[in-house]
Amino acid sequence: MTEKLLTIDGLTKAYPGVVANDKVSFGIDAGEVHALLGENGAGKSTLVKMIYGLVRPDAGNMTLMGNAFSPPEPRVARAAGVAMVFQHFSLFEALTVAENITLGMENPPKHRELSARITKVSHDYGLPLDPERLVGELSAGERQRVEIIRCLLQDPKLLIMDEPTSVLTPQEVEVLFHTLRQLSSEGTAILYISHKLDEIRDICDSATVLRHGVVVDTCNPREKSARELAEMMVGSALHEPLRDAQAFGDVVLELKGLSVPSATQFGTSLKSVNMTVRAGEILGIGGVAGNGQDELLAAMSGETPSADTTVTFDGNGIGTLGPNERRALGILAAPEERLGHAAAPDMSLTENALLTAAFRENLVKNGFVDWASTRTFAKRVIKEFDVRTPGTRTAARALSGGNLQKFVIGREVLQTPRVLVVNQPTWGVDASAAAQIRQSLMDLAASGAAVVVISQDLDELMEVSDNFCALNEGHLTRPHPAKGLTVEEIGLMLGGMEEQEAANA
Amino acid sequence: MLRLEKRPVPSKAWTIATPLLAVLATMVAGGILFAILGKDPVEAIRTIFWDPLFSEQFAAYSRPQLLVKAGPLILIAIGLSFGFRAGIWNIGAEGQYIMGAIAGGAVGLAFYPTAGWYIFPLMVVAGAAGGWAWAMIPAILRTRFNTNEILVSLLLVYVAEHILSAMSFGLLRNPEGHGFPGSRNFKEYDSVSNTELIANSGMHWGVVAAFIAVIFAYVIMTRHILGYQITLAGQSPRAAKFGGVNPNRLIVLCLGASGVLAGLAGVFEVTGPAGQLTTDFNQGYGFTAIIVAFLGRLHPVGILLAGLLMALTYIGGDLAQLMMGLPKPAIQAFQGMLLFFLLALDVLTNFRIRFKKSEAA
Numbered sequence: 001m002t003e004k005l006l007t008i009d010g011l012t013k014a015y016p017g018v019v020a021n022d023k024v025s026f027g028i029d030a031g032e033v034h035a036l037l038g039e040n041g042a043g044k045s046t047l048v049k050m051i052y053g054l055v056r057p058d059a060g061n062m063t064l065m066g067n068a069f070s071p072p073e074p075r076v077a078r079a080a081g082v083a084m085v086f087q088h089f090s091l092f093e094a095l096t097v098a099e100n101i102t103l104g105m106e107n108p109p110k111h112r113e114l115s116a117r118i119t120k121v122s123h124d125y126g127l128p129l130d131p132e133r134l135v136g137e138l139s140a141g142e143r144q145r146v147e148i149i150r151c152l153l154q155d156p157k158l159l160i161m162d163e164p165t166s167v168l169t170p171q172e173v174e175v176l177f178h179t180l181r182q183l184s185s186e187g188t189a190i191l192y193i194s195h196k197l198d199e200i201r202d203i204c205d206s207a208t209v210l211r212h213g214v215v216v217d218t219c220n221p222r223e224k225s226a227r228e229l230a231e232m233m234v235g236s237a238l239h240e241p242l243r244d245a246q247a248f249g250d251v252v253l254e255l256k257g258l259s260v261p262s263a264t265q266f267g268t269s270l271k272s273v274n275m276t277v278r279a280g281e282i283l284g285i286g287g288v289a290g291n292g293q294d295e296l297l298a299a300m301s302g303e304t305p306s307a308d309t310t311v312t313f314d315g316n317g318i319g320t321l322g323p324n325e326r327r328a329l330g331i332l333a334a335p336e337e338r339l340g341h342a343a344a345p346d347m348s349l350t351e352n353a354l355l356t357a358a359f360r361e362n363l364v365k366n367g368f369v370d371w372a373s374t375r376t377f378a379k380r381v382i383k384e385f386d387v388r389t390p391g392t393r394t395a396a397r398a399l400s401g402g403n404l405q406k407f408v409i410g411r412e413v414l415q416t417p418r419v420l421v422v423n424q425p426t427w428g429v430d431a432s433a434a435a436q437i438r439q440s441l442m443d444l445a446a447s448g449a450a451v452v453v454i455s456q457d458l459d460e461l462m463e464v465s466d467n468f469c470a471l472n473e474g475h476l477t478r479p480h481p482a483k484g485l486t487v488e489e490i491g492l493m494l495g496g497m498e499e500q501e502a503a504n505a
Numbered sequence: 506m507l508r509l510e511k512r513p514v515p516s517k518a519w520t521i522a523t524p525l526l527a528v529l530a531t532m533v534a535g536g537i538l539f540a541i542l543g544k545d546p547v548e549a550i551r552t553i554f555w556d557p558l559f560s561e562q563f564a565a566y567s568r569p570q571l572l573v574k575a576g577p578l579i580l581i582a583i584g585l586s587f588g589f590r591a592g593i594w595n596i597g598a599e600g601q602y603i604m605g606a607i608a609g610g611a612v613g614l615a616f617y618p619t620a621g622w623y624i625f626p627l628m629v630v631a632g633a634a635g636g637w638a639w640a641m642i643p644a645i646l647r648t649r650f651n652t653n654e655i656l657v658s659l660l661l662v663y664v665a666e667h668i669l670s671a672m673s674f675g676l677l678r679n680p681e682g683h684g685f686p687g688s689r690n691f692k693e694y695d696s697v698s699n700t701e702l703i704a705n706s707g708m709h710w711g712v713v714a715a716f717i718a719v720i721f722a723y724v725i726m727t728r729h730i731l732g733y734q735i736t737l738a739g740q741s742p743r744a745a746k747f748g749g750v751n752p753n754r755l756i757v758l759c760l761g762a763s764g765v766l767a768g769l770a771g772v773f774e775v776t777g778p779a780g781q782l783t784t785d786f787n788q789g790y791g792f793t794a795i796i797v798a799f800l801g802r803l804h805p806v807g808i809l810l811a812g813l814l815m816a817l818t819y820i821g822g823d824l825a826q827l828m829m830g831l832p833k834p835a836i837q838a839f840q841g842m843l844l845f846f847l848l849a850l851d852v853l854t855n856f857r858i859r860f861k862k863s864e865a866a
Binding site for chain 1 (some may be wrong): 728729730731733736737740741743744745746747748749751
């Protein structure tokens with residue numbers, strides 16, 4: 001048996017409150033296309049950052065071509081033959097392709113020589129690209145080619161690709177796969193990060209599955225079905241729902257055929273979303289980030305208004321109402337982005353308490369802010385939700401992620417909402433704070449509020465939800481009772497298969 | 506190696522200390538500049554900062570000038586501070602100030618020679634409306650067509666200057682002025698004259714309006730929900746939207762407020778210290794007020810102090826030109842340094858400087 005190109009042995013990296021990688025070990029052969037598979041937050045990014053020298057491991061060893069390998073910075077990793085194409089490009093739009101590539105090189109050759117090499121490499125690997133074009137004029141796929149060619153000019157032994165197809169059209173994916181196969185046949189190993197199971201089965205020779213920072217399995221993805229891979233990724237030990245099925249009240253909030261075009265270039269449009277949530281119910285909405293979660297929350301919170309009857313509350317159309325008018329009715333929300341969306345970073349906790357509670361808690365009288373009452377309310381949030389902070393004068397950005405999240409959730413829960421919509425309520429939050437937040441959401445539902453939890457964490461959704469739907473490229477599936485839902489069913493819903501199935505039935 | 510490290514919370518002490526340090530640094534750098542020009546730096550600094558207030562020879566004239574010059578600066582800067590806090594950059598207060606003066610002045614001239622207590626208040630209202638209307642142009646273009654309010658408001662200054670010159674040579678020219686450009690003299694028309702309220706104090710209605718604006722702004726910024734929304738929108742636009750702040754409403758409101766106050770400053774200036782609509786009555790207060798607003802940390806009380814300080818450098822600058830023969834551009838550079846040092850030192854409010862050896866790889 002030949003020696004592995006790269007061997008990873010017991011790599012461990014811990015961040016405060018979370019172990020991102022726990023004794024991760026696997027190996028990659030020369031010319032192998034190796035998939036790194038896992039949910040968001042499973043530790044894929046941390047792992048490749050360690051290989052690329054962006055993050056230093058706490059423990060463990062790497063061996064590259066028989067030599068010990070511990071790059072202190074990306075430059076060393078590149079010199080050793082490791083190249084990486086990031087999910088987000090680092091290109092200057094006002095410069096040409098050739099100029100951008102020059103910037104990333106240690107000893108750039110003369111302009112004409114480089115242009116010739118770019119043309120040659122792009123021709124050899126079927127990645128057409130004109131070195132003199134401005135990057136600003138290129139499509140996302142073409143920009144990715146610039147990044148790939150930048151890597152190929154270094155003759156890498158190992159090419160790391162972080163979710164390369166997320167920005168590509170299906171045709172561009174075909175071209176990319178062709179290039180990757182050619183590279184692999186020439187002996188370049190590729191570490192391919194994705195959670196798109198079909199792609200991995202299409203192109204990868206082997207796969208390492210990560211879950212909560214631990215290697216769960218290593219397999220040949222071609223021998224497994226997409227369903228089996230999903231099961232490995234999600235883990236077969238899904239929590240049984242802790243909540244018993246119970247009688248719910250009337251429908252409180254309903255979305256009917258809600259379509260919202262994306263506000264930004266990189267957003268996802270909502271496509272004819274139907275959703276109901278009843279008093280006392282927790283509706284879990286799963287899905288991989290970027291499938292319309294932010295847009296869905298904004299449509300419910302009132303940040304994105306829509307046609308009057310597409311959003312109804314107690315049967316009345318409220319689509320055109322703004323955030324504060326909806327808050328007055330009792331529809332509250334906690335967005336995913338804590339700093340800059342749910343809270344203003346440089347403002348104190350008192351000021352941030354006013355952000356959403358101004359009118360529902362009667363903190364503003366005749367247009368004037370009652371700062372004493374606002375402070376009292378902020379103190380109540382801090383006390384009841386165990387927010388660790390020196391006091392109400394502390395700026396929001398001085399709080400740790402978990403503490404700020406407790407504050408944000410507490411601020412909404414204590415306003416006794418009739419509907420609460422939360423997006424990624426425990427993202428980046430340590431385990432004890434997360435448990436506390438989930439418990440508060442369940443208590444809120446038990447008191448008769450309708451709760452919508454949007455999350456990527458399937459364990460979390462299975463723990464708190466009564467009903468479960470999945471969001472996939474702006475489509476929302478029909479709800480299913482969370483109890484008794486199998487991993488396969490969830491995998492199919494997340495992959496957007498469920499609607500087709502329903503159509504066939 | 507020097508490193509800047511972001512403070513977890515902006516430093517209160519530095520917020521107060523940076524304007525003082527900026528003034529000191531300006532004195533030092535300005536002193537060097539004056540020395541290079543061959544003037545005695547100590548004497549120059551004394552002439553600018555000390556003589557206007559305390560010299561026996563000049564203080565009687567200079568002291569009232571302090572309020573005369575600070576009044577419009579403070580009034581305009583308070584208006585600007587609303588927008589600047591919200592991230593709405595009205596650079597064209599000078600134009601709104603000119604248009605306020607023209608509108609207010611025109612109303613007064615229309616009544617000439619009627620006597621009546623109601624004429625001056627009408628002029629004040631017209632002046633506010635003139636400034637407001639001029640500010641609404643960038644506001645509406647921004648909310649409707651998403652144009653850049655910095656460019657639009659700035660360019661409208663030059664339009665306003667042309668209108669001013671057309672008015673003082675044409676429509677509003679004094680018919681008894683022997684063909685000289687400029688309107689009738691408001692000081693000779695008692696019903697509209699904005700005279701000193703207390704003799705030799707420099708206090709006129711514009712100064713009173715400035716003090717009222719300071720108090721009003723202080724209450725709005727610290728106690729009213731509008732002040733909170735303005736600060737929120739400036740610091741974190743997305744959080745403001747989540748908090749139910751309508752950005753377009755805020756743009757109209759903030760530009761409107763600065764237009765109204767600039768227009769008021771215009772009408773008080775033209776009926777008082779200037780006395781006459783001429784092509785150069787305006788003194789550039791609208792632009793200097795931008796410096797005043799930032800020097801005062803966009804805080805009403807800070808703006809009050811900054812306005813007085815800026816007025817002092819104006820009066821002292823004139824005095825230094827007169828007494829020491831310092832060239833005008835040197836004085837202007839000196840005033841510019843003040844803003845430069847303030848912005849440079851501002852970094853210390855949000856960052857602390859750390860000395861750190863570069864880490865060995």
